[in-house]
Amino acid sequence: MKKKTGIVPWLVAAVVMFAGVNVACAVEDTPQVSGQPAAVVAPTITIDKTQLNNGGTIKVSGQVPAGKPVYLEVYAADHTVRASRFDADPDKETGVRPYKFYITSEMPAYYKIFVPKDLQAKIDEEAKKKNKWSYSELLKNLGAEAAYSVPAKAKIDSYQSTLMASIIGSRGDLLPTLDAKENRKRSMQLVKARFRKINNVFAAAIDVKPDGSYTADVNVREGLAPGHYKIVAVVDGNAKSEAATFENKIEFPNVYLANAGTNLNIFYPFFLTLAVAIFGVLMGAGGGFIMNPLLLTLFPALPHTIVAGTVTPTVLFSQASGIFNYSKIKFINWKLGCGIGAAMLLGGFIGPKLTEMITLDQFKFAFGWILIVLAALMLWQTTPGYLAKNKKEQAILKEFKKRAEEAAQGKK
Amino acid sequence: MKIEFWGQEFKVNMVVGCIGGFLIAIMSSMFGFGGGPFMVPLMTVALRLPMYLVVGSSLLAIFFNTSISTMRHYQFGNFDLYFFLAMFPAAILGGYLAPQIAKRVSPLVVKRIACVGLILLALNLLGVY
Numbered sequence: 109m110k111k112k113t114g115i116v117p118w119l120v121a122a123v124v125m126f127a128g129v130n131v132a133c134a135v136e137d138t139p140q141v142s143g144q145p146a147a148v149v150a151p152t153i154t155i156d157k158t159q160l161n162n163g164g165t166i167k168v169s170g171q172v173p174a175g176k177p178v179y180l181e182v183y184a185a186d187h188t189v190r191a192s193r194f195d196a197d198p199d200k201e202t203g204v205r206p207y208k209f210y211i212t213s214e215m216p217a218y219y220k221i222f223v224p225k226d227l228q229a230k231i232d233e234e235a236k237k238k239n240k241w242s243y244s245e246l247l248k249n250l251g252a253e254a255a256y257s258v259p260a261k262a263k264i265d266s267y268q269s270t271l272m273a274s275i276i277g278s279r280g281d282l283l284p285t286l287d288a289k290e291n292r293k294r295s296m297q298l299v300k301a302r303f304r305k306i307n308n309v310f311a312a313a314i315d316v317k318p319d320g321s322y323t324a325d326v327n328v329r330e331g332l333a334p335g336h337y338k339i340v341a342v343v344d345g346n347a348k349s350e351a352a353t354f355e356n357k358i359e360f361p362n363v364y365l366a367n368a369g370t371n372l373n374i375f376y377p378f379f380l381t382l383a384v385a386i387f388g389v390l391m392g393a394g395g396g397f398i399m400n401p402l403l404l405t406l407f408p409a410l411p412h413t414i415v416a417g418t419v420t421p422t423v424l425f426s427q428a429s430g431i432f433n434y435s436k437i438k439f440i441n442w443k444l445g446c447g448i449g450a451a452m453l454l455g456g457f458i459g460p461k462l463t464e465m466i467t468l469d470q471f472k473f474a475f476g477w478i479l480i481v482l483a484a485l486m487l488w489q490t491t492p493g494y495l496a497k498n499k500k501e502q503a504i505l506k507e508f509k510k511r512a513e514e515a516a517q518g519k520k
Numbered sequence: 521m522k523i524e525f526w527g528q529e530f531k532v533n534m535v536v537g538c539i540g541g542f543l544i545a546i547m548s549s550m551f552g553f554g555g556g557p558f559m560v561p562l563m564t565v566a567l568r569l570p571m572y573l574v575v576g577s578s579l580l581a582i583f584f585n586t587s588i589s590t591m592r593h594y595q596f597g598n599f600d601l602y603f604f605l606a607m608f609p610a611a612i613l614g615g616y617l618a619p620q621i622a623k624r625v626s627p628l629v630v631k632r633i634a635c636v637g638l639i640l641l642a643l644n645l646l647g648v649y
Contacts, residue, residue, distance in 0.1 A: 190597060213597075367600040374606045381607040385614025390622055391634040395611060396553025401641045416552030417598025421590045422607045423554045426615050427583045434576035441525050441573060444532060445580030448563075451538035452555075452585035455545025460592035462550045472645040475551055479642035482557055486635045490628055501571035508572040 149173055151341040153349040155326075160356045162371065163330040167323065168352070172343050174320035179255035179342045180222040182326060185353070186335030187217035188262075189369030191302035192413075193294075194269070194465040207269045209279055209465065210294050214262035215302055217333035217369040220309050222324055223250050228312035235306050239469060243300040244293065246310065255342040259299050260292040269465075279461070302369075302411075304468065331370050331409055334358045370409040380406070381422070396423045397482060401475055404468075412471045416463050437512040525573050537567055541581060548582075549589030555582050 151172040160166065172178045192211040199206060223231075227250050234246045247253055269280035286294060303309045314324040326339065334356050341349040358364060364371040380402060381395070388395035396419050403415045434440045463471070488494055521534045540562045548555030559578040563569050593599055 363602050363606075365600045365603045367597060368603060374602070377603065377606040378610045381610035382614050382617075385611045386618045386621060387630075387634070389615065389618035390625065390627070390630045395614070396548075397557065398637070398641070399607075400552050401645055405641070405644055413593075413596070413598040414600050414603070416550070417593030417596070418600050418603045418607070419552040420549070420586060420593055421599065421604060422611050423552075424583070424586045424590050425608065426611055427554060427579060427586055429615065430579050431576075431583055434579065439572075440576035440580050441523055442580070443521075443523050444569075444573070445577040446584075447521065447532075447534055448537045448541040448577075448581040449584030451541040452545035452581055453588050455542045455547075456549040456585035456587075456589040457592060459546045459549025459551075460589050460596055460598065462546070463552070463593075463598065464596055471551070472647070476642045476645035478547065478551065479638045479645065483635050483638035483642065485557060485561060486631050486638065490631050490635070495628075498571075504570065505572040505575065 150347055151178060151343050151349040153339065153341045153352045155339065155352045155354060158354045160328055160354060162356070162358045162362055163328045163332060166326045166328065166339075166354060168326050168339060168341075169321070169323045170341055170349065172316075172320045172322060172341065173347070174318065176320065176343045177224050177227075177251060178314055178316055178322050179224075179250075179252045180314065180324060180326065181255045181257065181340045181342060182218070182220050182222065182328075183216040183258045183338055184218040184333045184335065184356075185216070185338045187333040187364075187366065187369065188214050189217045189302065190367070191215040191298040192464060193297050193301040195297075207280075208283070209267040209269050210264055210298060211267075211279075212262045212264045212295070212298055215298060216258055218328075218337065219259060219299060219303065220311065221247075221250075221252050221255050222311050222313045222326060223252055224314045224316050224322075225312045227251075231306060231310055231312055241300075241306055243309070244296040246306070247296065250310070252342075254344045255340075256292075256296070259295040260288075262291075262295055262298075264291055264294050264298065266294070279464075301467070328356060331372055332356060333369060334364050334371065365410075365414070368410050368414045370407075372407060372409075376406075377403070385426070391486070395426075396420070397479070401472075401479065404472065404475075412468050413463050417460065437509070437516045439509060439512050530569060530573065532567055532569065537563070540566060541585075545585040545589075549585060549592070552589075552593075554586060 151170055153168060153170040156167040156169075168180060170178075190211065190213045192209065195208045195210065196205050198204065230249050231246070234241045234249070247256055264286055266283040266286060267280040268283055273280040299309060311327070313326065314322055316322045322341075328337070336353050336355050338351040338353050340351045358371045361374045362371045363374045381399065384395045384398045384402065388398060399419050399422075400415055403410060403419070404412060431440065466474075489498070521532045523530050523532055541559070544555050544558045544562065548558070556578060559582055560574055563574045563578055564571060590599075
């Protein structure tokens with residue numbers, strides 16, 4: 109995007125700055141899987157169908173050397189999505205908060221590792237940590253590190269955020285390119301940031317027989333990216349099968365939302381917006397207040413950044429038409445509107461940056477409280493004291509509006 | 521700051537207005553809503569302006585905020601075209617239909633329903649149920 113081109117001089121500055129502060133912070137080293145003797149035979153893989161309609165189950169079977177666990181790495185080959193994470197957790201050793209922002213646009217739109225069925229207990233154990241689960245730890249516990257390869261190669265940009273940079277609404281200074289090991293480690297955090305739930309990225313579904321033959325039901329959920337998917341069977345770092353390819357087809361009215369990385373029936377948001385827009389006008393608040401939380405609740409697959417970023421322009425047009433209607437009858441004080449508008453311009457510049465830096469849970473938490481405040485405001489507007497005052501105000505409002513309309517008509 | 525509106529003069533404390541507007545703008549652009557329900561109380565209660573002055577002018581102030589935050593969201597790649605195209609016509613249609621319905625329902629009832637609905641949504645977001 110445009111942003112990347114202008115950043116080259118910053119990069120130089122960043123390299124100079126970074127030279128002195130490059131603290132080694134490799135805490136969770138990933139042990140290199142030592143190469144097995146050359147005798148290892150590459151696993152084989154066959155799948156029972158090559159096409160799915162908006163999700164479904166594919167039977168995978170094949171042969172691996174006897175006595176070894178087998179893992180299936182499944183990913184979308186045609187579509188990538190963005191994943192970002194703001195690292196503000198204190199460093200385990202120094203206690204310093206790094207305030208670094210990691211972002212990649214090369215995360216596969218679907219990524220999941222299937223493991224043997226007997227490892228289900230380990231997944232359940234990690235699931236007990238609720239939102240605190242760690243992708244890298246679970247990967248290590250499952251012994252599936254060799255299977256993790258595609259996201260590790262995604263190019264990650266990292267930025268050093270500062271308070272000043274946040275105030276002017278920038279991501280911060282671009283840091284030098286991560287080395288392969290660091291890239292791999294950060295990519296795991298991004299996988300979690302993007303897919304959030306364990307069930308989205310791990311499943312225990314493979315039956316391995318003592319003789320090394322295996323079968324698995326690879327279940328691809330609804331609402332995913334269309335296009336080609338690849339499945340690779342992995343025994344260890346050196347022994348990988350050829351990639352088996354299948355295609356996921358989606359048909360209208362299901363439409364793939366490229367930035368959100370998910371497909372959904374386009375009529376759902378249409379009717380939802382219609383209902384919310386009507387209700388919004390009736391209650392005297394823009395639809396955005398109800399639209400955002402509803403979308404997040406009903407379509408958990410949509411990232412909150414996309415929801416906020418797409419609802420905003422929708423609201424924009426209803427505001428513009430409102431302003432147009434009021435300005436026709438000269439019912440706007442431009443001096444007052446522009447004065448406060450200038451201050452809001454600054455705020456609006458900073459806000460979207462912050463959306464990107466918070467996680468979905470923080471987003472939901474803050475939004476929850478905003479809604480409670482809003483509900484309190486609404487309640488206050490139904491109290492008798494307010495109603496009595498409001499009645500007078502509304503009468504004056506109508507009177508002035510009438511005068512304004514007459515004046516506007518008189519001119520024509 | 522003094523402003524004139526339909527033959528009457530008002531004194532406006534712009535410091536309060538701008539700080540309040542700034543904070544509301546950060547919040548509303550961050551979470552992707554307009555901010556009207558917060559802006560109107562700010563201008564009527566904190567700035568003591570009459571309703572008929574506020575309705576139009578608050579909309580103008582919010583418009584500044586929404587347009588810049590739309591640009592910024594777009595710049596950060598938070599905008600999805602198809603998703604927008606699904607919601608946008610519905611929002612316009614809703615805008616036309618709503619005034620027809622508004623004549624038939626009491627705003628008091630709508631606000632009370634909204635109250636309950638908002639609390640339910642809030643509790644859901646906070647993970648209470």
